[in-house]
Amino acid sequence: MEKVLKGKIVADAINQGILNRMPALYERGIVPTLAIVRVGENPSDIAYENGAVKKAKTLGLQPEKFICPADIDQRDLIEVIKAINNDEKIHGILLLQPLPESIDADAVRNTLCPEKDLDCISDASLSRLFLGETTGFAPCTAEACIEILKYNHIEIKGKKIVVIGRSMVIGKPVAMMLLKENATITICHTKTAEADLKDLCRGADIVIAAAGHAGTLTADMVSPGQVIIDVGINFNEEGKMLGDVDFEAVSKIAAAATPVPGGVGSVTTTLLMKHLVEAAERTVK
Amino acid sequence: MEKVLKGKIVADAINQGILNRMPALYERGIVPTLAIVRVGENPSDIAYENGAVKKAKTLGLQPEKFICPADIDQRDLIEVIKAINNDEKIHGILLLQPLPESIDADAVRNTLCPEKDLDCISDASLSRLFLGETTGFAPCTAEACIEILKYNHIEIKGKKIVVIGRSMVIGKPVAMMLLKENATITICHTKTAEADLKDLCRGADIVIAAAGHAGTLTADMVSPGQVIIDVGINFNEEGKMLGDVDFEAVSKIAAAATPVPGGVGSVTTTLLMKHLVEAAERTVK
Secondary structure: OOEEOOHHHHHHHHHHHHHHHHHHHHHOOOOOEEEEEEEOOOHHHHHHHHHHHHHHHHOOOEEEEEEEOOOOOHHHHHHHHHHHHHOOOOOEEEEOOOOOOOOOHHHHHOOOOHHHEOOOOOHHHHHHHHOOOOOOOOOHHHHHHHHHHHHOOOOOOOOEEEEEOOOOOOHHHHHHHHHHOOOEEEEEOOOOOHHHHHHHHHHOOEEEEOOOOOOOEOHHHOOOOOEEEEOOOEEOOOOOEEOOEOHHHHOOOOOEEOOOOOOHHHHHHHHHHHHHHHHHHHOOO | OOEEOOHHHHHHHHHHHHHHHHHHHHHOOOOOEEEEEEEOOOHHHHHHHHHHHHHHHHOOOEEEEEEEOOOOOHHHHHHHHHHHHHOOOOOEEEEOOOOOOOOOHHHHHOOOOHHHEOOOOOHHHHHHHHOOOOOOOOOHHHHHHHHHHHHOOOOOOOOEEEEEOOOOOOHHHHHHHHHHOOOEEEEEOOOOOHHHHHHHHHHOOEEEEOOOOOOOEOHHHOOOOOEEEEOOOEEOOOOOEEOOEOHHHHOOOOOEEOOOOOOOHHHHHHHHHHHHHHHHHHOOO
């Protein structure tokens, strides 16, 4: 393969952009502040939270934790979010998901005000994306795919892009974002015939694998010259992190592909921080 | 061609369904009432309005006209819509578009409450569609495409469907609706390379032509066995109505196609009336 599309170099460039923007905010006495809302003590939530805290501090941003007990009443959790919405010193919210099953996650995520919804998790933010408006923040993972392509000067406009997966978390939003970037978009999913999936992937310029299953994209589905973006985060029986793409086999054929770990995921949190800085900047504009 | 997919037979079946549902509403003293809001005296608006009035009366539904002068102040027009929103005797709204250029059409259409937005023109209704919710009404033209396929027992699930056009009026909504019906969806548009458009169309099971230009789909883009749905309404220099599809040439190759006029357009107003009856039924549920 010509190129492994590593996330770190993209994240570094975005980090530098953030650092350049900070002095103007500090001068106005503004420290971009991120509310991290966690419910319960799930180890993967805590790991993600620690990563976000560290990243924020490295960039001179202020993380503020809101830790709620696992058995918190849904109404109380909604009040926590509302208080954050109304707190002028907080510029953005990271709500760790999934929430415990006892809680109506839709009701909670839809409480986030669009101005602080840094990862586009509320219906109001997602709707703006569908309507082609740019007033809200894009979902960080979907945006990370596009940032990696752009950083590597891979043309999107007029290209045939196949998205595998149609979730509201990644598949549908990334398809809408790529459509806005003037790509020709095909959305495949579990009900797509196997032969069609193979043909469509082989015929694409770019494939975005976002099905949430290891082994979704295999060597027989890939053509020379293609670019493969792997959004999957899966774990095998030994606890090893795997993407949706059979990277080793696919990398022998495709022109470029993102690794997992070290690909899309490395850019996502950085974009969250970029959105936080933008949210803070918007409060003074 | 094996079959011309005429709209009238589909509309007749829907009409019969509406007529069957009316007695239960009449028994409760409810006459489904449609507010038709027209601004100015545009002849094509008046023609459409007359068609809707006639159709409503044939089905025992009550049309109520709200005719506003062409120079109406935007705030006054919004007040008209708000009054209709709040009028319990009115169950649905047909807002004739396009509105005069002096008016912010977005502000007006977004005033429609989702419960009475029979043609899914407000952002709130369109958002529900994107999110896969079924609480709002679908856009009538997009739904007409699907009704014609279903009436003719043409499978949608697992089929490759190409949508040409990405407008919020038809392209994006119909793509989302077909995705929900488990089709594999490709969205093509003005920035799709000509060769890709031809290949993708030829490889599809169903093509929905919704570009808004006569001659968008020509014989060289069609394969035997395909089903073609033509959403276009265009007029040539002699004032003759044309679809987006070169029907005469395409019909020699495809298995089935909708004519223009007499295809999708014949079903659209009927679906508006069906939505009106549903809106009236929901007020008593």
